[in-house]
Amino acid sequence: MTRAARPRRPGGIAEVARLAGVSVGTVSNVLNNPHLVAEDTRTRVEQIMRETGFVRNAAARQLTGAPSMVVGCVMLDLSNVYFAEVARGIEERLAVDGCVAVQCSTDVLLDRENHYLRALLEIRVRGILIASVDPGRSDLLLLPARGTPIVLLDVPRDDLDLCAAAMDNVLGGRLAAEHLLDLGHRRIALLRAETELRTLTDRAEGVSRAVRERGLDPAEVLLDVPVVPPRLGGTGEIPVRQAMSDARPPTAFLCFNDTAAMMILPSLREAGIAVPHDVSVVGYDDIHFAANLSPALTTVRQPAHDLGWTAADLLLSEVKPDHRHREVIFTPELVVRQSTAPPPARETRTTSPERTPWT
């Protein structure tokens, strides 16, 4: 038996229909096919909608098959300046199509990633942009089959059948390394977060290649200085002294993001090490502040905003019938500023025959 009990007034479209003295079908039409509604009927309905402050119910629409206006966005850490910029790029592209983004931060935790993926699935988002911690072990590959388009963000597609917007990190690492090698550095500390993130391994790979192509031995030239970022439970403290007290101390620090570079600058200063005179520092990302440091930071610029914009663009194009998965790779660019210089004379011994080489 029907629960005729509670005499709830109808909400939404039905209420508007009643007030305007038309059927719900007509109201629906003024919303979606205004052209097939008589001029005056339409104005009357619109009038009522305004008066009552009617707002379409997206959930109900979605239930009838309308595509959702919300897009999921899973990133490593929204509070990271780089990702925040990416997020803005995404937001801007989505806004063009009246869409909006749910932002999630995984802090590089696979469980968190999968958790959010599921939440986004429940919401039935239009699609998901994801900077996956590990595409191989993530649940993300199950989604396209379930009808939720996925676009990789800042992650190369490799052999995955997905759209992707990514940076050429191998090139980025290479650019940074070549710059340092060109300046004469032969002992370079690599400052990198202790994660197996593809972005980082790629950059490291680029660095190694550059070293090898110079006929040098990466094991000799490179000094790994692992750091645990604060958001991942670490102190974010950078073991500068430790690095400098290595048997063969570095004459340059190559940081895999500008934030790390910003952290290291004061540490070096405190240790009485002048940048770039005593050691050079290279960053990565070229975040807004990089140019405002002293010394202004030499870094590898990544078009963060464009990356986000493009990823969102790819996602929105997934609905189009003729859609083919695509990958867009952005090219990083070396921005030389004041934090790099040739190593101190003592280290450029290869060009100073009068000094006895150590090796």
Added chain:
Amino acid sequence: MTRAARPRRPGGIAEVARLAGVSVGTVSNVLNNPHLVAEDTRTRVEQIMRETGFVRNAAARQLTGAPSMVVGCVMLDLSNVYFAEVARGIEERLAVDGCVAVQCSTDVLLDRENHYLRALLEIRVRGILIASVDPGRSDLLLLPARGTPIVLLDVPRDDLDLCAAAMDNVLGGRLAAEHLLDLGHRRIALLRAETELRTLTDRAEGVSRAVRERGLDPAEVLLDVPVVPPRLGGTGEIPVRQAMSDARPPTAFLCFNDTAAMMILPSLREAGIAVPHDVSVVGYDDIHFAANLSPALTTVRQPAHDLGWTAADLLLSEVKPDHRHREVIFTPELVVRQSTAPPPARETRTTSPERTPWT
């Protein structure tokens, strides 16, 4: 007549019910009231759900009255480090309750704010956290009546009947000003974005009060240096030279956010002005990088993460039956570092009787 035409297989719960050989009601129960389902029936249903990769449809649930799991969040600019940190605080609190946030940036544009407000209304979000550009002219006041709770973010509630999580900006401005006045500064440049944002006017008010309480004339002591931030169409360039060539040049720059302070530092350096020897610089926010600048920035710390966390907490509490609107005000804190010092001797003339005062 029914469109019996397309023999669509039922999706969702119905499909699971069919496969498990039970009714939809039972499936719904294993989802929402597992205790009233027989042990084995439940396991069987759950089994099917796993096999089929079933995921609840939030839209359908919502339509039956379930509260949405998505919360709207309207901020000035997500790519701003301060807000990005606030956003993380929000995300963390929401995650505890399985909720997720849609992030929107208004760039201090009222139209944009209202546009997003409407979009969030359509989505029927659980509630909205908003750093309103102008609560008075915003549509936000209409929402609570329509059933969407609103929590003011970084905006005082004043006489509004809403929850709010905000900072004591008057105090913040006062702290910064008092610090400078205590050091002996008597001519202070106020670096502020050209907007009527409450956060900024409050800080300015705090500064003025501090000046007046010292028996000084704000018009004499304060020099306004308006800046148009990049996101708002400006260059973000700071007219340092212009300020310094004022008839009575400032001996200190009081910036209403650390970003501005970061921008000004290099400009001063280029102009050959030493910080803090020639002029002092005070920031606001204490963003992560503030401590890493050289000189390390003296600034007013705002608990951004907590602000976001608390705002989200207030919002989630809106559903509770005994809910009373509350306002939580956070207290800023002066963090003295290296960018401030007494003004150069020539300016401390009031304490140097041997020099002829100008006034």
Added chain:
DNA sequence: ATGAAAGCGCTAACAT
């Protein structure tokens, strides 16, 4: 040009 009615996937009341 407008109305009537089915159905999207789910929950909640009720019946069995």
Added chain:
DNA sequence: ATGTTAGCGCTTTCAT
């Protein structure tokens, strides 16, 4: 313990 069924607000045939 389980099944049945009426909506939730909307779109979409199909009929008028």
